[in-house]
Amino acid sequence: MSKTEQNLLAAFAGESQANRKYLAFAERAEAEGYKQVAKLFRAAAEAETIHALNHLREMKGVKSTKENLLEAINGESYEFQKMYPQMIEDAKAEDAKGALRSFTFANEVEKIHAELYKRALENIDSLPEKDYYVCKICGYTVEGDAPEECPICKAKKQAFKKID
Numbered sequence: 001m002s003k004t005e006q007n008l009l010a011a012f013a014g015e016s017q018a019n020r021k022y023l024a025f026a027e028r029a030e031a032e033g034y035k036q037v038a039k040l041f042r043a044a045a046e047a048e049t050i051h052a053l054n055h056l057r058e059m060k061g062v063k064s065t066k067e068n069l070l071e072a073i074n075g076e077s078y079e080f081q082k083m084y085p086q087m088i089e090d091a092k093a094e095d096a097k098g099a100l101r102s103f104t105f106a107n108e109v110e111k112i113h114a115e116l117y118k119r120a121l122e123n124i125d126s127l128p129e130k131d132y133y134v135c136k137i138c139g140y141t142v143e144g145d146a147p148e149e150c151p152i153c154k155a156k157k158q159a160f161k162k163i164d
């Protein structure tokens, strides 16, 4: 990988993180009554997304949908097979309860993402039209309808957000 390719990768990661971080900062600013600061954070967050997508385009990071599904399956699988299991062990060893919960939620949901992507790839030309719901607490992602209770974090049905 050339130096520029490495830089694009690092810059994509940084800009992507800045986007999510600024959106979280905007929510806090709203909660603290700083409306204008919240707006500034949202504006910068929007710009960081543009930077991230520009870098991703230059990295040729978006391919055909079939290739993208395959890449997504590989990424999710790495996370629940290697990355999160190790992080969960480390969190247990260090008695980091909050992180343990956060890693466990993600670990469980990435398994489901990998499955949903696999099914989508296998049936790409005959996928039935269905809604998706996402649990706002743990990210549990479900096809069809929201369950009465989230199987991962036990949140109630109202905690689910419908995805358009």
Ligand code: FE2
Pocket: 015, 047, 048, 051
């Ligand atoms: Fe930026």
Ligand code: FE2
Pocket: 076, 109, 110, 113
């Ligand atoms: Fe995921």
Ligand code: FE2
Pocket: 135, 136, 137, 138, 139, 140, 150, 151, 152, 153, 154, 155
């Ligand atoms: Fe949940």
